[in-house]
Amino acid sequence: MAGGEAVTYADLDRRANRLANYLIALGVGRETIVGLCLDRSPESVMCALAVLKAGGAYLPLDPAYPIERIAFMLNEAQPRVLITEQKMAEQLASGSWQIVTIDSDRAQFDRQPLTSPDVEVNAAQLAYVIFTSGSTGQPKGVEISHDSLLNLVFWHRREFEVTQRDKASHLASVGFDASVWEVWPYLTAGASLHLPDHSRTHITDKRSEVNGK
Numbered sequence: 001m002a003g004g005e006a007v008t009y010a011d012l013d014r015r016a017n018r019l020a021n022y023l024i025a026l027g028v029g030r031e032t033i034v035g036l037c038l039d040r041s042p043e044s045v046m047c048a049l050a051v052l053k054a055g056g057a058y059l060p061l062d063p064a065y066p067i068e069r070i071a072f073m074l075n076e077a078q079p080r081v082l083i084t085e086q087k088m089a090e091q092l093a094s095g096s097w098q099i100v101t102i103d104s105d106r107a108q109f110d111r112q113p114l115t116s117p118d119v120e121v122n123a124a125q126l127a128y129v130i131f132t133s134g135s136t137g138q139p140k141g142v143e144i145s146h147d148s149l150l151n152l153v154f155w156h157r158r159e160f161e162v163t164q165r166d167k168a169s170h171l172a173s174v175g176f177d178a179s180v181w182e183v184w185p186y187l188t189a190g191a192s193l194h195l196p197d198h199s200r201t202h203i204t205d206k207r208s209e210v211n212g213k
Helices: 009-025 042-053 067-077 086-092 106-110 146-159 178-188
Strands: 033-037 057-061 081-084 098-101 126-131 141-145 167-169 192-195 201-203
Touching: 009 042, 009 106, 033 042, 033 067, 042 057, 042 178, 057 067, 067 086, 067 126, 067 141, 081 086, 086 098, 126 146, 141 146, 146 178, 167 178, 178 192
Parallel strands: 033 057, 033 081, 057 126, 081 098, 167 192
Antiparallel strands: 126 141, 192 201
16 A cells, blocks of 8 residues: 555546536537546546546646647647646646636536446547657647457456456556556456555555445
């Protein structure tokens, strides 16, 4: 345990459901892009899950990037909603996207239903958009569908024999594609996900609480 707080699967699901229902009320639906400009944290994992639950596609943006780079990616992707923290909201408010601050606006989505949204998702639907490093030019957005994400998840779980007893570290930047295979194969298997360094919280594998039981 790296620190004090632990987030159970039940907690994660409830919080993601509330945010997903709030995003739907803001117009997020099938393949709607939602930007996530958040540090690696339980909140960033919860927000990505909420976007998927709402039927949308998340766009991870590392807040450590220069503001000019983040602005470029936002203008390229044109998300409908951008989720960030209050300290960055003013710097990122120059586009058509609606900003939701995960800290200051919490009371608004905490009033939303705890139930999972009734949203159908098919395999060909867009799951997330991630930008290349831009080392050979401007960063380019890459669209990843649910079937591609599922292929990665199932391969990783099979190749590394991931089970509920496993503990994995989430170390990669949210804007780096490695973060995808650090998170989803383990969460879908019911394993424990540990977020070290500045994020000293982990998501536990208390099986009695995974489904809110």
